[in-house]
Amino acid sequence: MQYYPPTLLNAIKQLSRLPGIGEKTAERLALHLLRAPERYAASLAESIIALKGQTRLCTLCHGLSDSEHCRICANPSRNASLICVVEQPADMVAIEKSGGFNGRYHILQGVLSPMDGIGPGDLRIQELLERINQGAVAEVVIATSTSVEGDSTAAFLAEKLSRLPVKVSRIASGIPIGGDLKYVDQVTIKRAMEARHDL
Amino acid sequence: MQYYPPTLLNAIKQLSRLPGIGEKTAERLALHLLRAPERYAASLAESIIALKGQTRLCTLCHGLSDSEHCRICANPSRNASLICVVEQPADMVAIEKSGGFNGRYHILQGVLSPMDGIGPGDLRIQELLERINQGAVAEVVIATSTSVEGDSTAAFLAEKLSRLPVKVSRIASGIPIGGDLKYVDQVTIKRAMEARHDL
Numbered sequence: 001m002q003y004y005p006p007t008l009l010n011a012i013k014q015l016s017r018l019p020g021i022g023e024k025t026a027e028r029l030a031l032h033l034l035r036a037p038e039r040y041a042a043s044l045a046e047s048i049i050a051l052k053g054q055t056r057l058c059t060l061c062h063g064l065s066d067s068e069h070c071r072i073c074a075n076p077s078r079n080a081s082l083i084c085v086v087e088q089p090a091d092m093v094a095i096e097k098s099g100g101f102n103g104r105y106h107i108l109q110g111v112l113s114p115m116d117g118i119g120p121g122d123l124r125i126q127e128l129l130e131r132i133n134q135g136a137v138a139e140v141v142i143a144t145s146t147s148v149e150g151d152s153t154a155a156f157l158a159e160k161l162s163r164l165p166v167k168v169s170r171i172a173s174g175i176p177i178g179g180d181l182k183y184v185d186q187v188t189i190k191r192a193m194e195a196r197h198d199l
Numbered sequence: 200m201q202y203y204p205p206t207l208l209n210a211i212k213q214l215s216r217l218p219g220i221g222e223k224t225a226e227r228l229a230l231h232l233l234r235a236p237e238r239y240a241a242s243l244a245e246s247i248i249a250l251k252g253q254t255r256l257c258t259l260c261h262g263l264s265d266s267e268h269c270r271i272c273a274n275p276s277r278n279a280s281l282i283c284v285v286e287q288p289a290d291m292v293a294i295e296k297s298g299g300f301n302g303r304y305h306i307l308q309g310v311l312s313p314m315d316g317i318g319p320g321d322l323r324i325q326e327l328l329e330r331i332n333q334g335a336v337a338e339v340v341i342a343t344s345t346s347v348e349g350d351s352t353a354a355f356l357a358e359k360l361s362r363l364p365v366k367v368s369r370i371a372s373g374i375p376i377g378g379d380l381k382y383v384d385q386v387t388i389k390r391a392m393e394a395r396h397d398l
Binding site: 003005014017018020025028032038041043044045046047049050051052054065066070071093097 | 202203204205206207209210212213214216217218219220224226227228229230231232233237239240241242243244245246247248249250251253254263264265269270271288289291292295296
């Protein structure tokens with residue numbers, strides 16, 4: 001590796017800091033960039049700079065945006081009285097792809113995790129309470145993940161929201177659609193059994 | 200995906216053009232860059248620009264360099280009378296890592312491949328002949344790969360070099376060290392058997 005010129009070594013070093021990119025892959029990517037057209041390398045570098053410089057958080061939902069309000073918050077056809085609370089922007093995208101939700105979102109930017117030193121003050125919980133206090137919100141669907149941290153965060157939020165005039169619900173957990181029971185983990189089956197409903 | 204802001208979508212698009220990086224991985228990398236420190240994203244972008252702008256070919260061996268002569272060609276302790284011919288800069292690095300060679304290199308920048316329209320004029324063969332004509336070269340080791348194209352290129356070079364006052368050799372092929380015979384492919388075994396030598 002030390003036989004490459006410093007420019008190449010530096011590009012390999014920077015690329016290998018990306019998640020899931022080891023030194024070998026970084027070497028392959030850097031050698032590819034060297035052979036690729038000048039225009040492509042420039043547009044890749046520019047897109048990374050623009051990504052950091054121009055992407056901001058929506059002032060309403062704290063999701064990713066390039067203007068004050070994100071596309072969903074700015075869309076008048078979305079149901080403003082229904083708010084779905086998620087951990088990260090990628091969770092919001094997953095729900096959007098499902099097509100099963102027409103309300104707006106609130107992105108916590110994380111999950112309660114005392115082990116990592118993340119408390120309520122590190123999440124956008126105060127901003128959620130303020131949104132609800134401004135009225136016009138009828139229901140909050142808590143869609144944090146079904147991990148221990150996600151469930152704790154959901155319980156914490158439910159307790160906070162119980163003092164406000166708003167309906168609070170939790171996204172259902174159970175057997176995945178198309179899931180074969182024998183391959184589903186025991187905790188999921190136990191929870192799904194407890195959450196059984198009449199037909 | 201279309202729920203992300205355009206800056207993020209563009210970064211995902213540019214990253215997914217890298218080899219082996221699909222749309223899902225590009226999304227993960229872009230979201231990582233968004234969370235990463237500003238300084239890291241900037242240094243990654245700068246390293247890509249510097250890679251294209253400042254990396255050049257060594258005027259002697261045509262390997263990657265950031266100045267007129269690469270480190271190996273500029274190193275007076277390397278044996279200048281011994282030249283190893285390889286296809287790509289990465290091949291040179293592989294040989295350097297082995298520590299088994301103390302001469303200099305000549306990087307062809309490819310391999311003869313009529314199917315892809317790559318003929319002798321597209322490789323740095325003329326430059327190799329000129330280097331030898333300038334004298335001071337005693338032996339040329341051809342270390343192109345052992346594929347059909349690599350072998351054809353080696354044969355072509357051997358024919359060209361046979362007219363010059365220089366010894367021409369080919370890197371040995373055979374059973375890899377530590378290789379278990381039952382896992383080695385038949386062509387390699389056949390070739391290794393033909394190339395057997397006295398003990």
